[in-house]
Amino acid sequence: MATRNRSTEFPGSFGNYFWQLLQPFFPSLTAGFPETFATVKSAVFLDRDGTLIAEKNYLSKVGDVTILPGAVAALKQLQDAGFKLFIVSNQSGVGRGYFTLADVERVNRHISDAFAEGGVRFEKIYIAPEAPGQPSRGRKPSPQFLFDARDEFGIDLSRSYVVGDKWIDLECGWNAGVKKSILVCTGYGAELRKSSRDKLSAAIVVDDLAAAAEWILGR
Numbered sequence: 001m002a003t004r005n006r007s008t009e010f011p012g013s014f015g016n017y018f019w020q021l022l023q024p025f026f027p028s029l030t031a032g033f034p035e036t037f038a039t040v041k042s043a044v045f046l047d048r049d050g051t052l053i054a055e056k057n058y059l060s061k062v063g064d065v066t067i068l069p070g071a072v073a074a075l076k077q078l079q080d081a082g083f084k085l086f087i088v089s090n091q092s093g094v095g096r097g098y099f100t101l102a103d104v105e106r107v108n109r110h111i112s113d114a115f116a117e118g119g120v121r122f123e124k125i126y127i128a129p130e131a132p133g134q135p136s137r138g139r140k141p142s143p144q145f146l147f148d149a150r151d152e153f154g155i156d157l158s159r160s161y162v163v164g165d166k167w168i169d170l171e172c173g174w175n176a177g178v179k180k181s182i183l184v185c186t187g188y189g190a191e192l193r194k195s196s197r198d199k200l201s202a203a204i205v206v207d208d209l210a211a212a213a214e215w216i217l218g219r
Contacts, residue, residue: 041084043123043155044216045146045173046075047164048089050187051209053111055165060099062110068186070210072118077213079120084153087111087125088138088145088162088172095131104129123153140168143176163212165189167196170203180204182212 049055054066075085091104108125115122126148128139138145146162149155161180162173165187173181182204183189193205206212 039154040156040159041154042082042159043084043086043149043153043157044075044078044160045086045088045149045162045178046209047162047166047169047187048087048108048111050165050189051163051169051184052087052115055187058093058096058098059107060093060103062107065107065110065114067111067114068209070208072115072120074210074213075115075120076118077217081217083160083216084123084155085120086123086145086149088140089126090128090140090168092129092131092139094129095134101127101129124149140166141171141175143172146172146176146178161212161216163209165192167192167199170200174202182206182215184208184212 046052049059052068052071053059054068056064056066059065079085087108091101093099094101094104104127108127112122112125126138126145128136128142128145130136130139132139136142138148146155146157146160150157157176157178160178161182162169162176162178163182163184164170164172165184166189170181170183181202183192183200184206185193186208189205193200204212204215206215
């Protein structure tokens with residue numbers, strides 16, 4: 001497993017403050033500072049199946065993809081407000097032998113293209129192809145992919161959100177220290193709301209992605 005560069009682990013707000021403090025006095029010095037210190041970025045990390053697209057057990061074909069109503073418009077609003085968008089998805093069907101990683105990538109390209117038609121751009125799509133029980137670097141609820149996005153894109157996780165329809169999505173956000181984990185009641189979310197209401201006090205529970213975007217933008 002790759003180790004993270006400890007020099008990038010300052011909270012984003014501190015790095016931004018420090019960069020702004022030095023810039024007027026040492027322009028030649030601050031010109032070489034990493035971009036993460038110059039611009040603090042917030043993000044929304046999104047589950048795929050059941051959040052962006054309709055849940056279909058072990059989906060592997062482009063023809064089976066259905067973008068959920070209002071999803072494109074919701075992400076466009078978040079993007080226009082300055083949020084960087086990422087997809088973080090467990091795809092254990094690969095590890096179970098149901099389909100290949102090439103199938104997953106083909107579906108992801110189709111999803112990216114569909115959202116791009118509405119002006120939405122995903123910075124990166126993170127996939128964990130392992131089955132439960134197999135060694136995995138990033139399988140949710142591991143926060144590793146969120147840490148990767150922090151280090152690669154300069155994301156301030158304390159100002160970012162996770163949106164998904166499963167308990168592991170919420171845990172992923174909590175493990176990464178995001179501002180809030182949000183459960184959408186599409187996909188498996190509706191059943192989770194019914195069965196685990198007492199466990200969801202730390203999460204925000206909304207009907208769908210459009211409602212999640214509205215909640216985030218209202219903060």
